[in-house]
Amino acid sequence: xxxxxxKLELAVHGARLDAALAERIGRGAGPSPARSALDVVLPGEVxxxxxxxxxxxxxxxxxxxxxACLLRxxxxxxxxxxxxxxxxxxxxxxxxxxxxxxxxSTIATVRAGQLVISPGAPCGYGLSGAPCRFCxxxxxxxxxRDEASVANVIEVVRAAFDEGVAQHVYFNTALFDPEDGGIxxxxxxxxxxxxxxxxxxxxxxxxxxxxxxxxxTYAMGVDALSYNLEIFDPVLLGRxxxxxxxxxxRERYLDALAHAASIFPSGTVWSDLVMGLEPxxxxxxxxxxxxxxxxxxxxxxxxxxTPLPEPTAIAPVLTELYxxxxxxxxxxxxxxxxxxxxxxxxxxxxxxxxxxLAVTLQxxxxxxxxxxxxxxLSRFRRRLRVRRVSESFDSARL
Amino acid sequence: MTxxxxxxxxxxxxxxxxxxxxLVGRAYRPTVLLVGLAAFLVIRVxxxxxxxxxxxxxxxxxxxxxxxxxxxxxxxxxxTSLLAMVLLPTTGVLSAKDTYSLFGNEAVxxxxxxxILAASLMKCxxxxxxxxxxxxxxxxxxxxxxxxFFLMNAFMAFFMSEHAVAAMTFPITVEIARVLRLxxxxxxxxxxxxLAMAWGTQIGGIATLLGGGRAPLALGMLRESxxxxxxxxxxxxxxxxxxxxxLVAGWQVIIRFFPIDIASVRDADHxxxxxxxxxxxxxxxxxxIGLIMLGTLAAWIIGGEExxxxxxxxxxxxxxxxxxxxxxxxxxxxxNWGVLLMxxxxxxxxxxxxxxxxxxxxxxxxxxxxAHSPLAVIAxxxxxxxxxxxxxxxxxxxxxxMPVALGIAQQFGIDPRIMAPVVALPSGLAFTLxxxxxxxxxxxxxxxxxxxxxxxxxxxxxxxxxxxxxxxxRYYWPLIGLTVSISAG
Numbered sequence: 001x002x003x004x005x006x007k008l009e010l011a012v013h014g015a016r017l018d019a020a021l022a023e024r025i026g027r028g029a030g031p032s033p034a035r036s037a038l039d040v041v042l043p044g045e046v047x048x049x050x051x052x053x054x055x056x057x058x059x060x061x062x063x064x065x066x067x068a069c070l071l072r073x074x075x076x077x078x079x080x081x082x083x084x085x086x087x088x089x090x091x092x093x094x095x096x097x098x099x100x101x102x103x104x105s106t107i108a109t110v111r112a113g114q115l116v117i118s119p120g121a122p123c124g125y126g127l128s129g130a131p132c133r134f135c136x137x138x139x140x141x142x143x144x145r146d147e148a149s150v151a152n153v154i155e156v157v158r159a160a161f162d163e164g165v166a167q168h169v170y171f172n173t174a175l176f177d178p179e180d181g182g183i184x185x186x187x188x189x190x191x192x193x194x195x196x197x198x199x200x201x202x203x204x205x206x207x208x209x210x211x212x213x214x215x216x217t218y219a220m221g222v223d224a225l226s227y228n229l230e231i232f233d234p235v236l237l238g239r240x241x242x243x244x245x246x247x248x249x250r251e252r253y254l255d256a257l258a259h260a261a262s263i264f265p266s267g268t269v270w271s272d273l274v275m276g277l278e279p280x281x282x283x284x285x286x287x288x289x290x291x292x293x294x295x296x297x298x299x300x301x302x303x304x305x306t307p308l309p310e311p312t313a314i315a316p317v318l319t320e321l322y323x324x325x326x327x328x329x330x331x332x333x334x335x336x337x338x339x340x341x342x343x344x345x346x347x348x349x350x351x352x353x354x355x356x357l358a359v360t361l362q363x364x365x366x367x368x369x370x371x372x373x374x375x376x377l378s379r380f381r382r383r384l385r386v387r388r389v390s391e392s393f394d395s396a397r398l
Numbered sequence: 399m400t401x402x403x404x405x406x407x408x409x410x411x412x413x414x415x416x417x418x419x420x421l422v423g424r425a426y427r428p429t430v431l432l433v434g435l436a437a438f439l440v441i442r443v444x445x446x447x448x449x450x451x452x453x454x455x456x457x458x459x460x461x462x463x464x465x466x467x468x469x470x471x472x473x474x475x476x477x478t479s480l481l482a483m484v485l486l487p488t489t490g491v492l493s494a495k496d497t498y499s500l501f502g503n504e505a506v507x508x509x510x511x512x513x514i515l516a517a518s519l520m521k522c523x524x525x526x527x528x529x530x531x532x533x534x535x536x537x538x539x540x541x542x543x544x545x546x547f548f549l550m551n552a553f554m555a556f557f558m559s560e561h562a563v564a565a566m567t568f569p570i571t572v573e574i575a576r577v578l579r580l581x582x583x584x585x586x587x588x589x590x591x592x593l594a595m596a597w598g599t600q601i602g603g604i605a606t607l608l609g610g611g612r613a614p615l616a617l618g619m620l621r622e623s624x625x626x627x628x629x630x631x632x633x634x635x636x637x638x639x640x641x642x643x644x645l646v647a648g649w650q651v652i653i654r655f656f657p658i659d660i661a662s663v664r665d666a667d668h669x670x671x672x673x674x675x676x677x678x679x680x681x682x683x684x685x686x687i688g689l690i691m692l693g694t695l696a697a698w699i700i701g702g703e704e705x706x707x708x709x710x711x712x713x714x715x716x717x718x719x720x721x722x723x724x725x726x727x728x729x730x731x732x733x734n735w736g737v738l739l740m741x742x743x744x745x746x747x748x749x750x751x752x753x754x755x756x757x758x759x760x761x762x763x764x765x766x767x768x769a770h771s772p773l774a775v776i777a778x779x780x781x782x783x784x785x786x787x788x789x790x791x792x793x794x795x796x797x798x799x800m801p802v803a804l805g806i807a808q809q810f811g812i813d814p815r816i817m818a819p820v821v822a823l824p825s826g827l828a829f830t831l832x833x834x835x836x837x838x839x840x841x842x843x844x845x846x847x848x849x850x851x852x853x854x855x856x857x858x859x860x861x862x863x864x865x866x867x868x869x870x871x872r873y874y875w876p877l878i879g880l881t882v883s884i885s886a887g
Contacts, residue, residue, distance in 0.1 A: 212410070215410045215411070215412045216410050218412060219410040219412070262414055263412045263414065381417065384413070384417060384420045384421065384424065385412050385413050385414070385417075385420065386410060386411075386412060386413075387410070387411045387412070387413050388409060388410060388411070
């Protein structure tokens with residue numbers, strides 16, 4: 001079975017955890033920041049967030065020597081197949097505290113090799129009582145927590161990088177300020193991280209009212225950007241994503257994404273489309289609309305309590321996901337390692353296309369030299385593209 | 399709600415052109431820097447052509463690199479001058495002592511004095527008072543307001559740097575345009591107002607030695623090379639016919655190209671009246687500085703030759719400080735120290751070219767090949783000056799042309815003294831492009847003027863200026879003792 005098919009199956013059915021593996025990775029031995037899902041790396045470096053369930057499922061994650069494997073049972077007692085996998089163990093820094101006494105895991109967690117930092121509350125819609133209905137994170141936000149200081153964030157990033165558990169920094173924010181979409185809040189954190197670390201910075205924020213903020217987002221050092229629309233159908237968006245529809249609206253998402261795609265490098269602007277919350281035709285229309293603007297659609301498999309449709313039902317959507325991005329010539333290598341979403345390059349397996357060049361290029365960026373080149377090219381591009389207005393006056397010799 | 403992220407520049411523009419085009423654009427400066435360096439090295443190592451002495455060849459190499467950098471602005475003008483001052487002693491063209499002593503040229507200190515005097519005028523508010531008084535007295539109809547605005551800008555530039563005048567009157571112009579509700583990009587009167595500001599300051603700026611650094615720079619280079627100079631009065635006497643003719647021509651061009659399209663300026667009257675009311679009576683500081691300025695002008699005219707223009711300017715500055723009319727902090731706000739560095743280096747380079755004979759050699763291989771009479775030579779130099787200054791700093795044009803002009807004078811038997819106004823006056827007249835002078839750029843930045851509003855009328859005025867200048871040289875200058883040719887023998 002192709003890894004991406006397996007990813008989908010695992011996302012749909014979840015897996016049980018055998019006792020030995022549970023003990024080794026510390027699950028059940030106290031609170032864990034990502035208790036509901038376990039990040040697993042399938043063959044081909046395909047990341048998946050596997051829901052750990054007690055209910056019947058064909059999958060078991062088991063210890064195997066010093067590693068782990070995935071056992072698949074097809075009704076009988078015997079395992080019908082066994083696949084070697086890597087299971088992401090909680091980083092050691094989760095147990096550490098910053099110099100101000102804050103538990104580091106409350107500031108940043110590691111998801112699929114990315115350090116996810118939420119300096120404020122994780123979901124502003126949740127705080128305002130309008131979380132997305134399928135979103136577990138938003139639903140459990142009840143009180144606004146204190147903002148982490150820039151110094152604390154830098155301390156946590158240093159701890160994670162020293163431990164070697166993350167390569168990129170991924171910011172998100174609870175704020176959906178109508179003017180700037182929350183990026184103004186993140187600016188000092190992004191600036192701090194860029195000043196101290198040679199890393200790529202990803203931001204997931206909300207679309208600002210003015211496109212000038214998109215320009216500033218790029219100028220301040222964000223390398224990849226996401227404004228997650230989640231659902232393309234406007235009626236269903238209002239039903240499932242109350243906050244998004246009420247405070248921002250679909251058109252602003254689409255406009256901001258289009259502008260961002262014209263500013264950021266090809267393939268670095270993406271938007272999630274949640275699978276199965278709207279009819280497949282609607283998701284397909286969303287894929288077409290996003291790719292036409294140069295935006296990478298990602299098939300999100302974040303579903304909370306709502307079960308995912310059977311893989312056979314969504315396979316045509318995933319096929320088109322790959323084909324539409326390829327047709328538009330959008331770079332597929334940038335968006336990768338998403339535990340809770342299927343990227344266009346992963347979806348190539350549904351389309352039966354090897355996409356060897358894209359896969360090879362993506363693999364190159366996983367090596368130290370490739371990653372270094374990616375970071376430097378990204379910086380160089382920014383130096384070329386970003387102009388300050390004062391520079392224009394200088395050139396006019398005012 | 400935050401309007402501006404902390405740590406992020408307030409205004410950002412993302413260049414979305416293809417990357418290769420941006421790269422080509424960004425490669426311009428390094429390329430120019432390399433071209434300048436290559437020119438320097440090539441001239442240093444090639445076999446010297448006939449008639450070019452080794453010292454002159456070295457001076458020419460320094461001139462070449464500075465020429466490239468001054469023309470292209472690859473380095474700030476003043477840094478190019480510093481480069482010249484570094485290269486002259488290190489290549490052995492001049493000794494270090496000679497090079498740096500040239501920096502102490504009288505012209506540099508005259509310019510410094512003029513800057514400080516202008517700073518005192520602006521700081522105490524006297525310059526604004528003069529501007530408001532003129533507008534209040536004469537500007538009651540659209541036509542009279544425009545004319546008084548044009549003449550006021552010119553008049554102010556008789557006594558202050560034209561750039562400073564443009565910077566000072568720009569906010570007044572913007573406010574007048576605003577209260578008259580002149581739509582940007584559409585109002586003919588709005589265009590005329592801003593063009594009157596830009597052209598008025600430039601025309602006025604060539605009238606005296608105070609309108610900018612060009613004339614003092616040319617005089618400094620003349621003095622270093624020949625020991626000759628001009629008094630304040632002599633310079634003004636030489637320049638006034640051109641100024642008068644250009645004021646008439648400029649006014650005609652403005653009203654023909656931009657017909658007055660408003661019926662009343664009553665709202666502008668209110669603004670001017672309000673400003674006058676806010677200023678109240680002249681303060682003791684204003685009166686004192688006004689008196690010192692008048693005294694300085696009189697001293698320049700009467701005793702300029704005997705005591706030196708720079709000495710009088712410095713004396714006036716000392717008097718201002720003696721009476722506590724200005725603080726040194728106030729001076730530093732207004733004085734452009736970089737310009738002083740630029741002039742020092744340019745004078746040193748010009749002197750090196752003349753002493754080494756390089757300027758004569760340049761003249762022999764350039765203008766001398768095409769021009770066969772002194773008047774034709776002057777016509778060519780003035781044409782070069784007036785064209786180059788459209789895209790280059792006025793002072794850079796003087797720095798480039800003056801040494802060559804002095805060499806040409808030597809070749810053609812032209813009185814070198816005449817070359818100072820021949821180079822400096824046309825070099826101050828950039829009417830067509832926003833980049834020609836800060837005054838034009840400031841007017842253009844208002845949003846009222848489009849490039850084509852400046853190009854056509856500006857080119858016409860440039861042509862008129864060139865023709866009038868050559869007529870002045872031919873028919874008027876001999877009347878005041880400025881003869882083109884040195885008397886026989």
